[in-house]
Amino acid sequence: MGFETVGNSLLAQYRADFPVAQNLIYLNHAAVSPVCRAAAEAMRWLATDAEQFGSLHYDKWMACYEGLRVEAAQMLHASPREVAIVKNTSEGIATIAMGLDWRSGDRIVAFHDEFPANQYPWIRLAARGVTITWLRPEAPLEEIEQAAKGARLLAISFVQFLSGYRADLEAIGEICARHGVFFCVDAIQGLGAFPLDVRKARIHAAAADGHKWLTGPEGCGVLYIQQDVQDAVDPVEFGWTNAAAHADYGSRDMTLRADAGRYEPGTLNTIGCFGLEAAFKFLNGVGVENIAPVVQGLADRAAAGAVAKGYELLTPRTPATGAGIVSMRKQGIDCRMIWKDLKEKRMITAPRAGWLRVSPHFYVSPEEIDAFVEALP
Amino acid sequence: MWATVARTMMRKQGIDCRMNWKDLQEKRMITAQHSYVSPEEIDAFVEALP
CATH class of the missing domain: 3.90.1150.10 (Aspartate Aminotransferase, domain 1)
Structure with a gap:
């Protein structure tokens, strides 16, 4: 575009x-x-609320988590059920890298000059017999298609952190769909500044932290993970809130949540969620x-x-x-x-x-x- | 001095x-106490x- x-x-x-x-x-x-003014005000409200009333208004905190999913989903053109709240982009990408059922001989298409957050998790899979085909981010689509044939996953940034090169995600998504390749996007350098439609681009997973183009706080981000692939990505970071029955402290039923919340292993960064929800809402308004x-x-x-x-x-x-x-x-x-x-x-x-x-x-x-x-x- | 947390079930x-809990909350008492x-x-x- x-x-x-x-x-x-x-x-x-x-x-x-x-x-x-x-x-x-x-x-x-x-x-x-x-941080934008709206995010700062939201975080100030939470800080004051927690100081003055402890957890008395916990229902509002819960509503904020849901509001964050709704606002993020709106920007991504996804469903709120496909949005997990994570602490940063790295955690989002690592969730995918560690959660897929890799087999020795699997191959990934990755790109030179990426930020380490979108290289290290893939490189570490060598221990499980996974190999990587490296391309330049500016590689022509024909070259990307050639590399994608027979690959299990392709990982690229929406926008490169140093060169600022913006990938044609819709064209790459089309290639991935044609060859049955899992399409994973590091969206942090584009989300909030450039439109991203995960449906049109046929993206399976995308992660972004709040503290760059989303004008939100550090330490709170989102992982989009398409509903259809959630059963194929095992939540390896496991705690009490991955489970559907997490609100019942007496339960020991570990059945996973039916949505992307299954990738959230415990108490969330509530003040960060307040800031990020407000930032998403503000930018969606603009x-x-x-x-x-x-x-x-x-x-x-x-x-x-x-x-x-x-x-x-x-x-x-x-x-x-x-x-x-x-x-x-x-x-x-x-x-x-x-x-x-x-x-x-x-x-x-x-x-x-x-x-x-x-x-x-x-x-x-x-x-x-x-x-x-x-x-x- | 470090605070200690006391919990009584x-x-x-x-x-x-x-x-119980709801009634106490309406009286502005939040259960589970700190030092x-x-x-x-x-x-x-x-x-x-x-």
């Missing part, structure tokens, strides 16, 4: 939802996002389809400005493959010095593997991007 | 403990038991 550069039409309406903008030019949503062209436009603007100042981009940007991440460098200048200098000017970016990475969200103004470009040496 | 013949609870509050709790 292509997103052409447009002006930031959402700025006036939503800028105040990000108080961080009063303090900083924040271009680091690919690392840790500031509409991710409205956010995407703005994020694309801001990143395009940063990339064009940097190139005009003699910077090299890690990956070329196109409407079909661009996202909110731009990594750049300039001959003879250490990116850590640029990052440090920008920080002193209250502009937040990230140094990553020799590149300066910028990642603006939709509430950042085009003028702030221009100020960042102006500040580049 | 109790029931009374003929009374469903969930009714910051005063002896007087424990007495009030016992007084409130049917």
Whole structure:
């Protein structure tokens, strides 16, 4: 899906939802996002409630867990019964990697340059006789299809953490469906900024933490797992709440919950759930389809400005493959010095593997991007 | 000093403990006590038991 550069039409309406903008030019949503106002308010409410009333309002906490599933499902175009609450993306991916019934000789298609969270769990399966075919994330679909033939699973990120390359998930999902391959997506660098329809993309599992493009807190995320494959993914992290009868403390019936809650092994991160539910609700209200062209436009603007100042981009940007991440460098200048200098000017970016990475969200103004470009040496 | 948690399990013949618990909650008493609870509050709790 292509997103052409447009002006930031959402700025006036939503800028105040990000108080961080009063303090900083924040271009680091690919690392840790500031929490949106709604998420901060929800977490403050829970903190006060727990302080003043203990667990008296536990019914509201339970309602929050359900609300989080509903809001996440809405953004993913899934059912709330397909959403498990996890502590982070890694836990979500590991749930799939450890839960499938692997056989020696099984093969996975994975990708170079991925964040370790989407490599290590697959590499560890070598101990069970599983091999990996490695491809470049930018590999042509024909190459991906060739590799997918006979594979058991394909794991790719929606958006690459360093290059910002956005995968064509619908096309890859079509390939996986054609060859009976389990399709697993690390969605953290795209969810909240770019539309993700797990049904259209025929994704079996996708995981994302709250603290990047979802503008929620750290330590609370979601794992989407398609209802039809839940019986094929064994919940290996097992505690009292995986069981359907978990509300009856006297029961010892370990029959699994009938939905994705079967992957939740115990008490949840309630304050994180309050923040993440509010963040999902806020972004669903804005509409991710409205956010995407703005994020694309801001990143395009940063990339064009940097190139005009003699910077090299890690990956070329196109409407079909661009996202909110731009990594750049300039001959003879250490990116850590640029990052440090920008920080002193209250502009937040990230140094990553020799590149300066910028990642603006939709509430950042085009003028702030221009100020960042102006500040580049 | 580390707080200690005291837990006492109790029931009374003929009374469903969930009714007990609900009635106590309406009186703003949340069962299961920690060390910051005063002896007087424990007495009030016992007084409130049917």
